[in-house]
Amino acid sequence: MTSSPSALLGALDPTSDRAVFRQIADHLREAIDKGRFTEGAKLPSEAELVEHYGVSRMTVRNAISILQGEGLVHAEHGKGVYVRPRPPVRRLASDRFARRHREQGKSAFTVEAEAAGSRPEVDQLEVREERPSQDIAARLGGARKVLVRRRRYLLDGRPVEFASSYLPLDLARNTPIAQPNPGPGGIYARLEELGHRLERFEEEVRARMPAPAEVKTLRLAAGVPVIHLIRTAYDTEGRAVEVCDTVMAADAYVLAYQLPAI
Amino acid sequence: MTSSPSALLGALDPTSDRAVFRQIADHLREAIDKGRFTEGAKLPSEAELVEHYGVSRMTVRNAISILQGEGLVHAEHGKGVYVRPRPPVRRLASDRFARRHREQGKSAFTVEAEAAGSRPEVDQLEVREERPSQDIAARLGGARKVLVRRRRYLLDGRPVEFASSYLPLDLARNTPIAQPNPGPGGIYARLEELGHRLERFEEEVRARMPAPAEVKTLRLAAGVPVIHLIRTAYDTEGRAVEVCDTVMAADAYVLAYQLPAI
DNA sequence: AAGTGGTCTAGACCACGCT
DNA sequence: GCGTGGTCTAGACCACTTA
Numbered sequence: 022m023t024s025s026p027s028a029l030l031g032a033l034d035p036t037s038d039r040a041v042f043r044q045i046a047d048h049l050r051e052a053i054d055k056g057r058f059t060e061g062a063k064l065p066s067e068a069e070l071v072e073h074y075g076v077s078r079m080t081v082r083n084a085i086s087i088l089q090g091e092g093l094v095h096a097e098h099g100k101g102v103y104v105r106p107r108p109p110v111r112r113l114a115s116d117r118f119a120r121r122h123r124e125q126g127k128s129a130f131t132v133e134a135e136a137a138g139s140r141p142e143v144d145q146l147e148v149r150e151e152r153p154s155q156d157i158a159a160r161l162g163g164a165r166k167v168l169v170r171r172r173r174y175l176l177d178g179r180p181v182e183f184a185s186s187y188l189p190l191d192l193a194r195n196t197p198i199a200q201p202n203p204g205p206g207g208i209y210a211r212l213e214e215l216g217h218r219l220e221r222f223e224e225e226v227r228a229r230m231p232a233p234a235e236v237k238t239l240r241l242a243a244g245v246p247v248i249h250l251i252r253t254a255y256d257t258e259g260r261a262v263e264v265c266d267t268v269m270a271a272d273a274y275v276l277a278y279q280l281p282a283i
Numbered sequence: 284m285t286s287s288p289s290a291l292l293g294a295l296d297p298t299s300d301r302a303v304f305r306q307i308a309d310h311l312r313e314a315i316d317k318g319r320f321t322e323g324a325k326l327p328s329e330a331e332l333v334e335h336y337g338v339s340r341m342t343v344r345n346a347i348s349i350l351q352g353e354g355l356v357h358a359e360h361g362k363g364v365y366v367r368p369r370p371p372v373r374r375l376a377s378d379r380f381a382r383r384h385r386e387q388g389k390s391a392f393t394v395e396a397e398a399a400g401s402r403p404e405v406d407q408l409e410v411r412e413e414r415p416s417q418d419i420a421a422r423l424g425g426a427r428k429v430l431v432r433r434r435r436y437l438l439d440g441r442p443v444e445f446a447s448s449y450l451p452l453d454l455a456r457n458t459p460i461a462q463p464n465p466g467p468g469g470i471y472a473r474l475e476e477l478g479h480r481l482e483r484f485e486e487e488v489r490a491r492m493p494a495p496a497e498v499k500t501l502r503l504a505a506g507v508p509v510i511h512l513i514r515t516a517y518d519t520e521g522r523a524v525e526v527c528d529t530v531m532a533a534d535a536y537v538l539a540y541q542l543p544a545i
Numbered sequence: 546a547a548g549t550g551g552t553c554t555a556g557a558c559c560a561c562g563c564t
Numbered sequence: 565g566c567g568t569g570g571t572c573t574a575g576a577c578c579a580c581t582t583a
Contacts, residue, residue, distance in 0.1 A: 361580030
C-alpha cells in the first residue's frame with residue numbers, strides 16, 4: 022500500500038468553470054513545478070488518481086495527456102507516468118565552423134561531444150546524387166543535380182540531430198566530399214582545399230512540432246518540438262557551395278549566436 | 284447531406300498492429316499532406332468519421348487529438364475541425380539591431396511590420412524596478428536591482444511575441460529608458476546617448492512547448508511551440524547593459540543569422 | 546432546432562514490466 | 565499474477581454555431 026496522493030494534490034473545485042480534467046492537470050503541473058514531484062519521480066497511478074478525485078479513468082487520462090503534450094511527463098507502459106528529466110543540452114556556438122576548429126582529425130561534433138564528456142556517434146550515413154527540391158535548388162543558385170550527405174548524430178546513444186548536406190554536383194563529384202568519410206576537418210576543409218574559400222554562413226532557424234518520421238528518427242518524446250536549421254555556406258565569390266538542412270531535438274540544444282552591433 | 288468522406292479516406296487495415304485511432308490519424312494526415320484537404324478546409328465531422336470507419340466517437344476524437352498535437356488542425360467548438368493555415372512568418376534578420384536601423388522615429392518592430400504590410404501593435408507595456416532572477420542577474424554581471432520593460436507585440440491583432448528587457452538599475456534609472464516610450468530608436472539609441480556604445484549582442488535560442496500562461500498571452504493554438512530567445516547587449520567596455528528575454532510564437536517566426544567563416 | 550465539438554461515465558480487454 | 569498504462573465501446577449531457 023503506497024501513501025495516498027492526497028498529501029500532494031488538492032481537491033477539485035466543483036464551483037469552477039474549468040473542466041475537471043484541466044483542474045487535475047493543473048494540480049499535477051503545480052506539484053511538479055513546486056518540486057513535490059522531482060525529475061524522474063513517478064506520478065500517482067491512474068487508479069490512485071481515479072480514487073483520489075472520484076472521477077472516471079478517462080478523465081484522469083485526459084489530464085495526464087495534457088501534461089504529456091506539454092512535455093512535462095512521459096508514460097512508460099506497465100510501469101507508470103514519470104516527470105521527464107531535462108536532458109543535457111548541447112550548446113551550438115556561432116563560431117563552431119571557424120577555420121581554427123577545422124584543423125583537427127575529428128569532426129566538430131565528435132570533438133565537442135567528447136569535451137563535454139558525452140559519447141558521440143554518427144550513423145545512418147548516406148551519400149548519393151539526387152535532383153534537389155525546388156527550395157534547395159534555389160538556395161544553391163539553381164543547381165540541377167546535387168550530392169546529398171545524410172547522417173544522424175547521437176549522444177550517449179540518444180539521437181539528437183538529423184542532417185542533410187546538399188552540394189552542387191559539379192563541385193563535389195569525384196572529390197573526397199563524395200566519400201562516406203571526407204577526412205579531417207569535414208567537408209568544409211575539403212571545400213577550401215578545392216579552392217572554395219568559405220566567406221560566410223547564413224542560418225535560418227525555425228521551430229515546430231515534428232512530423233511522425235522525425236519522431237521516429239530522433240526517438241522524440243511527446244511534447245518535444247524540433248529546431249529546424251537551414252545553413253547555407255558561401256565562398257568568397259559569393260557562390261552558395263553547400264546547404265545543410267538539420268532537424269534537432271529541441272530539448273537537446275541551445276543555439277548561441279554572436280551579433281556585431283555594427 | 285454532404286458527400287461521405289469515403290472518397291477521400293481509405294479503409295482501416297484490421298490486420299495491422301497499429302492502433303485504430305493512429306490509423307485514422309494517419310489517413311487524415313496523409314489527406315492533408317496530399318492536399319485533399321487544403322489550408323482552412325473543414326475535415327469530416329466526428330459523426331461522419333464514426334460512420335465511415337465504424338468506430339466509437341472516442342476513437343475518432345483520439346485520432347483528431349493527435350493531429351491537433353502536431354499542430355496540423357484546430358477544432359472550433361460548434362463548427363468543425365479545420366486544417367490550420369500557416370500564418371505569415373516574420374523574418375528576424377541578424378542585422379535588425381544595426382545602428383543604421385536605429386535612426387528613425389519608430390520602433391524596429393513597427394517599421395518592419397509596416398514594410399511587410401502588417402498592422403503592428405504593442406500592448407501590455409509595463410516598466411518597473413525589480414530584483415532580478417539569479418539567471419538575469421548573472422547575465423548582467425551581478426546586478427542587484429534592474430529596470431524591467433515588458434511588452435507584447437501583435438501583428439494584425441494576433442499576439443506573436445512577449446518580451447522583457449532587463450537593465451541594471453544604476454544605468455537606467457531617471458533616464459528616458461525608464462519612460463514607457465523611450466523615444467526614437469528605442470532603448471538601444473538611448474543607451475548609446477548615455478555613453479554606452481554597443482559593441483555586440485549575444486543571442487541564445489531555445490525551443491519548447493509553451494507553459495499555460497504563454498498559451499494565454501500569445502493565444503497559441505495547440506501544437507505550436509515557442510522560440511525562447513535571450514539576448515544580451517554588451518557595450519564597448521564589455522559590460523552587459525541589457526538582457527532581453529523574448530518568447531515568440533514559433534509559427535510566426537524565422538530567425539536568420541549571418542556567421543562569418545572567420 | 547439541428548449539427549458540431551467538449552466533457553464525462555462505467556465499463557471491457559489487451560500489452561507490458563516486475564516479482 | 566498483479567499492477568501498470570494502452571485501446572476501445574456505447575452511451576450521456578452540455579456548450580457553441582448556424583440557420
